[in-house]
Amino acid sequence: MSVTVLTGAGISTDSGIPDFRGPQGVWTKDPAAQELYTIDNYMADADVRRRSWIGRRDHAAWAARPNAGHAALVELERAGLLRALVTQNIDELHQRAGSSPGKVIELHGTLFHVVCMSCGQRTPMREVLDRVAAGEEDPPCPDCGGIQKADTISFGQSLRPLVLHAALQAARSCDLFLAVGTSLTVQPAAGLCGEAIDAGARLIVMNAQPTPYDDYAGEVVREPIGQALPALVKELIDAAG
Numbered sequence: 001m002s003v004t005v006l007t008g009a010g011i012s013t014d015s016g017i018p019d020f021r022g023p024q025g026v027w028t029k030d031p032a033a034q035e036l037y038t039i040d041n042y043m044a045d046a047d048v049r050r051r052s053w054i055g056r057r058d059h060a061a062w063a064a065r066p067n068a069g070h071a072a073l074v075e076l077e078r079a080g081l082l083r084a085l086v087t088q089n090i091d092e093l094h095q096r097a098g099s100s101p102g103k104v105i106e107l108h109g110t111l112f113h114v115v116c117m118s119c120g121q122r123t124p125m126r127e128v129l130d131r132v133a134a135g136e137e138d139p140p141c142p143d144c145g146g147i148q149k150a151d152t153i154s155f156g157q158s159l160r161p162l163v164l165h166a167a168l169q170a171a172r173s174c175d176l177f178l179a180v181g182t183s184l185t186v187q188p189a190a191g192l193c194g195e196a197i198d199a200g201a202r203l204i205v206m207n208a209q210p211t212p213y214d215d216y217a218g219e220v221v222r223e224p225i226g227q228a229l230p231a232l233v234k235e236l237i238d239a240a241g
């Protein structure tokens with residue numbers, strides 16, 4: 001059996017990283033923030049960039065540690081059942097938990113690298129934040145002077161075609177598609193569920209709140225991910241063994 005997993009912010013809340021669209025979500029509590037963090041505003045407004053660097057510096061991901069949900073997906077991979085781990089998260093907690101980087105498809109990029117919007121140069125985030133700490137409010141690219149940004153997908157930015165392609169391939173070539181901790185309201189991530197079902201896969205949705213794909217799922221799990229995911233992975237491994 002092969003399992004493709006899609007994870008969203010809900011798997012990282014146990015690690016202290018707030019989600020976006022849950023009851024206590026970042027966008028739920030402050031819808032205006034979503035408007036501010038568009039790519040157009042970022043490129044046009046130095047003050048948005050200054051605030052964004054502070055947000056990156058203060059992001060909960062720096063201090064976060066992987067939790068039982070992340071660990072369960074490492075077990076799934078070790079059992080030889082993981083086709084791919086597609087994530088909407090930018091926190092790298094899957095890799096830090098021990099998932100192979102080659103198995104992780106980061107749909108929305110990573111907080112831990114910076115990319116130059118002019119020349120594409122990538123730099124570790126830590127190096128750029130050191131410049132912020134030294135007094136630069138909006139550090140330009142050292143090579144070309146261009147505007148730099150976290151290597152994440154902002155509102156208004158397209159996903160990287162190769163990353164999206166890999167995610168689609170993984171959704172279309174699994175026996176089970178498992179959506180964990182995602183509201184399944186953001187495209188094209190949510191559409192991966194439909195792709196998997198169309199290709200004949202079974203769908204399991206594990207999320208605290210209802211999702212638009214619950215009616216298409218063979219199983220819907222509302223229990224906390226930290227307990228429910230390790231239990232489900234054990235079931236899958238036992239069934240395969």
Ligand SMILES: [Zn+2]
Nearest residue numbers: 116119141144
């Ligand atoms: Zn550059």
